[in-house]
Amino acid sequence: MEPMTEGLLQNLSPSPSPIPKIEMRGIVKRFPGVLANDNVDFTIYVGEVHALLGENGAGKTTLMNILYGIYTPDAGVIRINGSPVRLRSPRDAIKLGIGMVHQDFRLIEAHTVTENVFLNFDGLGFIPKWSALESRLEEIAANYGWRLNPRARVGDLSPGEKQQVELLKLLVRGADILLLDEPTSVLTPIETKMLFKTMRRMAEEGKSIVLITHKLSEAMSVSDRVTVMRRGRVVLSKPTREATVEELSTAMVGTQIANSLGQEQAGTRSADSAPVLRVSGLSVIGDEGVLAVRDVDLSVNRGEIVGVAGVSGNGQIELVEAIVGLRKPLRGRIVLNGVDVTGASPRKLMELGLTYIPPEGKKWGIVQELSIYENIALRIARYEPYSRMGVINWRRIMEVSEKVVSEFKVDTASIKARASSLSGGNVQRLILGRELTTSKPSLLVAAYPTKGLDIAATDHVKRILMRLRAENVGVLMLSEDLDEILELSDRIVVMYAGRVVGVVRRSEATPELLGLMMSRGVGAGASP
Amino acid sequence: MLRRSLPGVIKLSLRIERRAEPTPRFSIIVTLGMLFFAFLASGLIFQLLGFSALHIYRSFFTTLLSPIMLEEVFRKSTPIILAAIGLCYSYRMGFWNIGAEGQLYMGMIAATGVVVLHSAGYGPGEQLLLPAAVAASLLAGGAWGLIPVILKLRFGANEIITTLMLNYAAILLADFLVHGAWKDPAGYGFAQTVQFPASARISIPGLSDSIAYLALAAVVTALTYLVFKYTVFGFESKIIGLNLYASRYSGLGINSIMIRGVFISGALAGLAGLIVVSGLIGRLRPGASPGYGYHAIIASMLGGLYPVAVLFSSILFGMLLTSGDLLQASIQMPKSGVEIMMAMIFLATIVAEFVKRYRLRLSGSARGVGM
Structure with missing residues (x-):
């Protein structure tokens, strides 16, 4: 993995003992049935880019929402510059110099950049001096090398420029702690590079930046420090240059292979019994209008659990929606119990023996x-x-x-x-x-069946899936939890960028291998 | 940064919080309470306009006291009940049909068309005249409803816009016919159609007309109650309105349910139109409906889409219209006076929906962060 901005990284890393800007200690946040943050410690230092890495549902957004005053923690302390603070609302957070850029932009498209930035800004006076405000924005933009016209209508801007407007909103309010929630999800590769440059520059100026992401490569290329969360806990936190891709991917998806549920059953069934589901050459268009599933082949046999592993957003959900009739496939065939059901309605599929557990x-x-x-x-x-x-x-x-x-x-x-x-x-x-x-299904398709559940409920769901397998039902399961996939599946299908990059038998699978396939799309030699 | 508050300053703030699901009893109390406020507020407006609020309230309730007035209330209520019950079918699916007025007009036009054909010597004979008119009004109202629902399902057209526009189309079509081809040749040049013959008038032997109309509306209400409570269609149409995701997941035939629901909705508005031409006024003329289809929107909302409650809220509108006529004659209060009251009731309904779901909480909190 080549860091995109090696030069900058090396300049900054030998800094003398870093000064903590924000310390979160023992943060606990419970939602009904879920422990979203379980005794989390998180420290942000002055002048660093800190990657907060984890799968969806790992608790990273909850933690940042606590820091931004959207949620109040059930337990724990937050210290800023050494003194404890209470954050009751984003307003409190903003006063303390904390700013957040959400995944979805909160901008008024019909207004100009300047109007957006200074909306609800204290001290503008009754008639704002627009030209002075505009030149102020021009100055900031020039500092970061942005080509942003303060007089442009926000509706005419590219996603990358809109993000710059969001950043400007924080900067003019004096934010020196910036929380960026999955900021690259809407950006092109070039815009991403630009954003990373901006982040490095901000860190040089002494600001602290938190990059919330589930993309390993981003954490590796731009951050000084990386913290990995999984199931509400911090599982790893260290300087990025001391971390390896393999170590981080294993930390994200989990390592210990729980063995409480009759492991001996998994992987023992022969895969050549009658297939209940056969998918061939399936391509599906996603919500953004681009191909989300590309030319996928897949089969599920009776009495077998097939787990689909992959970092979320790699086409798994679109694949499942096409199989259960909620999304029309672009190309390919879906055969259920020998009947061609490509494009059939959910009701028809239900009547043919397919049962779907939705996310x-x-x-x-x-x-x-x-x-x-x-x-x-x-x-x-x-x-x-x-x-x-x-x-x-x-x-x-x-x-x-x-x-x-x-x-x-x-x-x-x-x-x-x-x-x-x-x-x-x-x-x-x-x-x-x-x-x-x-x-009485012959095929059960379960999308993230244990997501957000507590341990007892998760266990119950797993037992039901195993019972179905024993009853000779075919099960296709999506999960973001690699432990769960390894525990239950007879075969594991790994998806990356809409393609099946490998099918691994349970006996051949290791978390390291799967983690690598999931994060880089490296195929394993195993055949279906 | 001028507003940065000093530590220790107490700031009162109003918070809006979601309530738990309201119980039926709570809903009824809130609705009645808001209705009371609506009356109070409109009374205040009348007082300011120089009318005696007390007099107006009194005349509103006297509509219930004399049998003649009561009959008038029932006559005016019936089209509203039918159209409002019809709207319940649309609204429970989340299809915001505000086209009951147009569907009602199409019902009037179709029923009148049958009679006009008959008087010209074509079409059904005496025996079949009324059944044919009923069928025509149901089909025409329903078909007028199908246009927007198909536009919505096929092209995603917003039904609020299309149903509203189709109201004007239907009203203008009625005007066009009444001023032209369907004008009564023996009508001294008045823009109106021929009088409906007795065989095309609705009546039940032994009952006064107004009671007969009301009985018909009550039967439709009762049937609708049963449909909503006990049929697969009634149940599934509610699911579509509540959660479209779950509807898709559960394999409901969403398009078919929507089309059937909106067709019934329009057909009942068409039936309301039949009551107007074949019952209340006995012919088609411009402005034959004083806005029954619009009153029905408020009535169905006020009744919370519960058929029996909608029946009563429609009767309330019948009372308002009747007392409006009365006040126009007695104290020369303009007709728009009643519309003020209706508007207040509509506002009250909206506020009631809010109050049922949210509570306002006044909370004092010490500002100033940290330390």
Whole structure:
């Protein structure tokens, strides 16, 4: 890995013992059912670029939102320049010189750069002196080598320039601690390079910059120090030049291979039993209008769990959405139990034996405003015997609901309770219970089934997946947790940039190998 | 930086917080409370305009006291009930149909068309005249509703715009016909169609007309209640309005449900149109509806899309319209006076929705950060 800005990095690294700018100690933040930050320590030094690295859901954004005053921590202290502070709102954070650039820009497109930057700015007076403000912005822009016209309409700017406007907003308010949340996700490679140059320059001026990212290469090329978070904890924190790519990728996705769930089953089934799902040459267009899935081949056999590993945003979700009928494929074929189902509707697929556990259960899987039994009706009301001639038999649905709630241990006072009262783990139990009680699938597709769940709920979900495998159901599972993939899968498909870069048998897989394939797209020699 | 507050200064701030899901009882109390405020506020406006608020309140309630007035209330309520019940089908799916007025006009035009054909010697005979008019009004209203829903599903056109524009199209079409081809030749040049013959008028033997209309509206309300509560279609249409993601995931036939729901919505507005031409006024003329389709929007919202509640909120609008006529005659209050009250009720409905979901909390917090 070649650092993009080696020269700068070397100039700065032998700095005498660094001065802490911000110290976060023992930060705990709990959301219902999730421990988002578990006793986190995080220190930012003066004049450094600090990469906060981790998968989605690792807790990095939560930590930064705490520092920016959006959340208050349940426990822990924050010190700025040595003195403890309480941050109740972003306003407090801004006063203390902390600024954040969010992933999505918060700009008014119809206004000029200057108008955007000085919106809600104290001390402008009744009639602002626009020309003075403009020249001030020109000065700052020149300092960082930006070609940004303060009189341009923001709507006409490129994403990279909009980001510069966001940075200007922070700079004119005197921010010297800048939190950048996945800043490169919208940038072209050239813009990214420009941004990194800016970040280095800011660090030279003594500002502290936190780069929140899940991209290893970015952390390696621009940061002085890197902290890796996983499942709400800090698992590694050291100067970047002492870190290796392999070490960081392993830290991000996890190393210890838990062995509590009957490991002996995994990887023992023969892969040549009848395929329940066969995908060939599949290409799918993503939300941005570009190819998200490129020419993917994949198969799932009966009684087998196939795990799809990959850093999020590499086409996994689009692949799954195409398979379950929520996204029309551009090219390729999907065959379920020998029937060509390319482009079939979710209902058709459901009736052919496919069951799907969606990501973000609260958004996709349930209707929060409805009761639990109505959420179960959601999926079955149109079928006999739950309805006849279009008239619903609510008593029958309630009977099934009682069964789902008791068999899948959904923790609720009554099936008449609103689904919005359920925790994340209970929502997932409800969805799994509904799907498995009301249908007999031959293929289960589960997208991030344990994401955001606590340990007990995660364990429950894993047991259900293993039970299905024992019952000869084929399972296709997405997960961001490599431990989980290694623990459950018979075969592991690794995706990178929309392609399958390798299929690895459980017996041949190691976290290091998978981590490397995931982060660099290096294919393994193994055949499907 | 001038506003940087001194440490220890207490600043009061108003916070908006989300409530837990409101219970039905709480919802009813909030709605009635807001309705009360709406009456109070409009009374204040009338007082400022030089009318006696008390007199106006009294005349509003006297509409319920005399049988003749009550009949008028029922006559005016029925088209509103039918159109408002129809709108419930649209709104529960999140389809913001504000085209009930146009769909109602299409219902009037279609029913009148049947009668005009009949009087010209074509079309259905005496026996089938009313059934044909009913069918025509249902189909025409429903078809007028299909245009925006298909535009939305096919091209993503915003239904608020398309339904509103189609209102004008329907109203102008009615004007065009009444001033032209359908003008009653024996009408002394008035812009109106022929009178509907007795066989095309709605009546139930043994019941006064107004009770008959109301009975029809009540039957539609009851059926709708059952559809919403016990049918797959009613249940699935609610899911579409609440969570489109879950609808897609659950494999609901979203397009088919939307098309059916909006068709029913338009058809019921068309039926309201039939009540107007075949019941209330017995012919088509310009301005045959004083805005029943718009009143229905407020009535369905005020009733929270619960059919039985919508029935009562529509009757409230019937009372308002009737007392408006009364006040115009007795104290020369302009017709727009009643519209002020309706607007206040509409505002109150919106505020009630807010109050049901959020609470305002006054909180004092010591400003000044750190140390």
